[in-house]
Amino acid sequence: MNIQRFLVRIRGLACVALLVAASEAASVTLEDALREYETLQGSKAMAVSFSDDPVAFNAGGHANNAGAVQAALDGCDLAREEQGSAQPCEIYRLNEATASSSVEIKAGSEAPHPLFMWRYQNGPSRVDLVGTIHVLKASLHPLPQPIETAFIEADRIVVEADVVNADPASVMQAFAKFALLPRGTRIEEHMDAEQLDRLKGVLGDIEPIARIKPMFIASQLTVGRLVEFGYLPNFGLEVHFLLRRGDRAIHELESVEEQFALLANVPMPDQVELLANTLDDMAGIEPMIAQLVRSWFLGDDDAMLRLFEEYTVGTADRALLETLIYERNVTMAAGIKDLLGKPGNWLVLVGAGHLPGPRGIVALLEAQGARAHRVMSDDTMQEQPSGSSTNGQS
Numbered sequence: 305m306n307i308q309r310f311l312v313r314i315r316g317l318a319c320v321a322l323l324v325a326a327s328e329a330a331s332v333t334l335e336d337a338l339r340e341y342e343t344l345q346g347s348k349a350m351a352v353s354f355s356d357d358p359v360a361f362n363a364g365g366h367a368n369n370a371g372a373v374q375a376a377l378d379g380c381d382l383a384r385e386e387q388g389s390a391q392p393c394e395i396y397r398l399n400e401a402t403a404s405s406s407v408e409i410k411a412g413s414e415a416p417h418p419l420f421m422w423r424y425q426n427g428p429s430r431v432d433l434v435g436t437i438h439v440l441k442a443s444l445h446p447l448p449q450p451i452e453t454a455f456i457e458a459d460r461i462v463v464e465a466d467v468v469n470a471d472p473a474s475v476m477q478a479f480a481k482f483a484l485l486p487r488g489t490r491i492e493e494h495m496d497a498e499q500l501d502r503l504k505g506v507l508g509d510i511e512p513i514a515r516i517k518p519m520f521i522a523s524q525l526t527v528g529r530l531v532e533f534g535y536l537p538n539f540g541l542e543v544h545f546l547l548r549r550g551d552r553a554i555h556e557l558e559s560v561e562e563q564f565a566l567l568a569n570v571p572m573p574d575q576v577e578l579l580a581n582t583l584d585d586m587a588g589i590e591p592m593i594a595q596l597v598r599s600w601f602l603g604d605d606d607a608m609l610r611l612f613e614e615y616t617v618g619t620a621d622r623a624l625l626e627t628l629i630y631e632r633n634v635t636m637a638a639g640i641k642d643l644l645g646k647p648g649n650w651l652v653l654v655g656a657g658h659l660p661g662p663r664g665i666v667a668l669l670e671a672q673g674a675r676a677h678r679v680m681s682d683d684t685m686q687e688q689p690s691g692s693s694t695n696g697q698s
Contacts (some may be wrong), residue, residue: 334358341397347372350397351380354407354443355389360396369398369532377534392442395533401587403533404594406443410601413681418603419448420656422666422676428647431640432458433665433676435656436541437600439527441534444597447541450683455545458651462555462643464636467537468546470560478561482568483520490514491521494576502583518575519567522582529589542653557639557654558632566628574620581618596656603681605660612657630663637668644674 334352337360341350344364349372353359361383363375373395380393396403420435432454446452455461485491491514492500504510506525513521530536537543546554570578592615599607616625636654643650659665666676 334360336360337362338397348397348399349373349376349395351376351393352396352405353380353384353387353389353391353393354405355384355387355391357387357389359384359387359389359393361393373398373532373534394441394443398532401590403590404598406441409444409594409598413601416680416682418605419450419679419681420600420603420659421448421451421454421679422659423454423679424644424669424674424676426644426674429644429650430648431643431650431652432679433640433652433654433659434541435600435659436653437597437656438540438542439530439535439537439593440539440541440544440597441536442539443534444601445539445544447544448601448681450679450681451541454651455548457649458552459648460553460555460650461545461549462557462640462650462652463542463546464556464654465558465560465563466546466554466556467560468543469554475560478564482561482564483517485515485517491516491518494518494572495579499576499580499583503579506583506586517568518572518579519570522575522579523567525579525582525586526589529586530593533590533593535593545651545653555650557636557652566632570620570624570627574623577618577620578624581621600656608656609661629657633658633663633665633668637665637672640665641669641672641674 337350337352341348341362341364344362346364347366347369348362348364349369350360350362351373352361359380361376361379363372363379366372366375376395377393384391384393394403394406396405422433424431424433434451434454485494491503491510495503495518500510503521507513513524516524538547592611596608596611598604599611612625612629616622636658640652640654643652654665661667669676
């Protein structure tokens with residue numbers, strides 16, 4: 305089962321559960337909703353539209369999280385439409401967890417601040433390097449205007465891997481090639497009894513994932529948890545722009561198959577450790593992504609680097625950071641440097657964690673003589689002359 309099928313499965317469960325519990329919830333004020341929420345049984349969720357007059361909707365009594373989430377969002381959407389609120393609903397409570405709201409995440413970003421965006425100019429070549437978040441909530445849009453402007457002005461779009469236009473059959477073949485355990489082996493053979501019990505506690509029936517490698521199970525668990533809180537690829541920067549690219553060419557720094565291969569080549573003991581760590585920290589996934597997104601909106605390099613340090617405490621975590629971030633930074637920096645010799649306006653979208661720090665792509669490019677203008681949230685994005693002190697190559 306790949307991630308796409310995993311998401312479809314979650315969506316299907318939500319539709320079934322919605323029939324059971326939708327009639328049990330009601331639209332109330334935020335204060336009343338918080339009090340009512342504590343009395344609900346079963347899997348429960350609260351969705352809120354954080355407008356000037358917030359709209360809240362509770363759903364409880366569900367057999368699973370997906371059903372509660374979908375019921376809460378559907379009810380909240382109906383309520384906000386009746387009230388005339390344009391702010392999308394988002395999950396604010398899920399069982400005992402309280403999520404960071406979009407208002408909290410973006411607090412302070414109204415004032416001028418750096419963006420995770422660097423502009424390189426070299427004669428007829430312009431590269432706008434944007435650090436991205438791969439999944440976002442609808443309520444976290446719109447994106448900063450300079451990033452939207454760079455997209456409008458771009459002749460070509462550059463991504464790590466084109467996940468939107470990838471051939472589904474090729475993706476499935478890559479998944480089968482890299483994500484599955486050897487035929488005749490199962491996940492139970494790689495986990496001890498305690499780890500296996502925890503996996504069953506999270507997933508219940510493990511048969512659908514029995515032949516998937518631990519690294520990919522960990523990824524699916526993370527994606528599933530983020531989906532519950534409304535963090536979806538469709539609102540992430542890559543998909544947001546790729547779906548609007550029109551007839552502009554797309555250039556890949558890597559490929560979907562190469563990314564699968566990177567995960568598959570992590571040594572099995574490290575894969576098992578990473579899966580065990582994911583199972584231990586399921587409750588921490590939403591707070592982590594909220595902090596990461598907040599550091600992105602504030603353009604806070606130091607905060608983002610601290611988060612990477614904080615969440616890479618084990619041997620396997622650090623090995624993965626080396627493989628998936630730092631080693632790839634070198635390859636991607638070389639590909640971006642090559643674009644500065646080609647005419648046109650290039651919008652390069654790369655995960656934000658690849659850009660800051662002494663081993664980040666920006667530092668690697670600077671070491672090769674490519675100097676950039678760090679874009680501010682209030683920048684007018686006027687063209688800079690080639691060879692200026694803040695743009696171009698020296």
